[in-house]
Amino acid sequence: MAKSASICLPVVLALTCGASACVLRNSRHLSPTPATPSQAPTTTPNATPSPPAAPSTVTTTPGKLTPDNDVIEYAKLCKRELGIEHLPTLPHWNCLDGKEVPTTIQGLPLDADNYRLLTQHKIACDTPSWLGAEPCSNYGFVTHRTLAPNVEAYLICRDQKFTNHRDKAARLAEFKASPGADSFNSLYAFDSLGMIWTNSKTGKTCFFDFVGTVYGGYIPSPDDDHIPDFHELPDPKPPTELSTGTIVSQVWKRNARGTWRSPEHLADNDACILCHDTGALKGTPWVETVMTIPANPVKVPMILVGKSIAKWKDKYPVKAISTTPVTVNGKTEPQICTTCHRIGNLATCNADLGYSIGAAIPPNVPSTTSKDFFHRVWMPPAPESWKGKSDSELGKLWNDAYGPHVKRLMCCCKNPNAINCTSQDILAFPLPDPVPGKGPEVCS
Incomplete structure (x- = not known):
């Protein structure tokens, strides 16, 4: 979920997302492994490379080369x-x-001592990644x-x-x-x-x-x-x-x-689309420490190019989840979490939403991840007028302003067909209108 100048909830530029919970293999030793489709060898980090029997510089699919196999x-x-x-x-x-x-710890750069504790999961980094087995790597x-x-x-x-x-x-x-x-x-x-x-x-x-x-x-x-x-x-x-x-x-x-x-x-x-369920691009606090990732335009669908990749449309149906207007402090407001970007029904609903509001943390990250409110709670972003207030004051302000929005959205993530919820197929062209939920569940 991408942060913007207006109030938004999260949009991982998580580009290498595997089908099994987005966990990657752990070999880091340079060796001549072809890209398709063999598996990287498992070796001891920093060991001197040993030559294989038969190197391969380029791997192709036999026969005619097509946009599917090449x-x-x-x-x-x-x-x-x-x-x-x-x-x-x-x-x-x-x-x-x-x-x-x-990667920082309580605002400090890594050194041999804090890195050892980090690798033992005794302390946590300030902005863990939302992808991979070791989010603080x-x-x-x-x-x-x-x-x-x-x-x-x-x-x-x-x-x-x-x-x-x-x-x-x-x-x-x-x-x-x-x-x-x-x-x-x-x-x-x-x-x-x-x-x-x-x-x-x-x-x-x-x-x-x-x-x-x-x-x-x-x-x-x-x-x-x-x-x-x-x-x-x-x-x-x-x-x-x-x-x-x-x-x-x-x-x-x-x-x-x-x-x-x-x-x-x-x-x-x-399964890149499991994480990229809001559109092509997806930002997190991790990547946005160095680069602002623009929100995907909410009026534009995501069109998957190529017949092979388009299989994801059926295998992983992607929906943008939102809600009907929410009453906050006596005022009716449009769902604030989807005003600048979408909330996807896959990883965004199932994990990233919780990470963004400080309600959950990535695996292998101790609960001491965040040194202050602004590290724990990424979205919706706090107005400038909140700066300088204590954590307890910030928590109350945030809950008063955004709590009803987040509560309904999280309910709709679990029950997209509930009353007061909407879902939209973002992979369809032209982009269809959001479909209101018909119940019988109700998200209040």
Whole structure:
């Protein structure tokens, strides 16, 4: 749920969301694993890479390449559908060029001591992620590019588990001081990639992802069939044991097919839409520490591009949940939580709504997550006039202003067909009107 200047409830740029509760695998060791559809190997973090018997630089589906079985053909379809087919092959990405999402504890940066307690779940971070098995894991980067008017692209590179407490600057300094496989892995290895292309005017949206350990220094755009040479890699380049001529160099000698999952694999094995149930983009306190994620336009549907991805429409029916006007302190008001964005019936209703109002916390996060009211309660945002008040005063003000809205909305999340509730199919074109609930349940 995206924060905006007006009163809103939450919209995770959670781009790599698996079907089983959005939990990612935990290998972070760079090795030449093809992107489709094999599984990343499980290794000890920071161990020196050992060459496999038969490396594979590019994996494709045998036979004719189509937008269903080939990511490059799918990306070409996406460019046509999003209105950017006139653009040449999109440039590659470097995870480290993005904005690093900081992990802090009571406002303090990570160090060896507090990181040890964090990994033992004895303390919590200030803004945990809403995705993955370790929401307080550090070392994630977000990059945004505008591809054309109304067409945006976002890349997230994430570490979904604990590795070490260092940030980018410290890892870079470590690698420069002692270049080798361990320090290179620490700097450049990520365990998931997620990318979204979306046209905010039409709602047409494409999802791309990879779950498994990946070199983050050179990420081909999904439409790029070029396999890079060593000289094209960013500085600092891989050390000798990972460079040209070695088997392990295959970790970076990959084009889009060797980097991104095929649309069929994505559609059948991942479930991005479970989290992205409000539209293409979704922000949380975690990502919004470095980048404001715009709310999806409430008058625009989300159109899933490609037959494979469109399977989600039937497998995971997405509805925007809202309510009839609410009476607060004797005044009737429109549902304040859906004035700037939608509330989706899947992850947003089932988990994110609770996280946003301080009623729940992500798994593996102690209850001491939030140091003050404004960390515990993200949405609806407090007016400027509330700043400087005590936590108890803020709690009363918030409950008086927003409590009736949130109470009814949470009831409608559980009972979307109840009286005083509405639901809307956001994957349909043209976008239909919200459908009022007919009961017999009543959400008061």
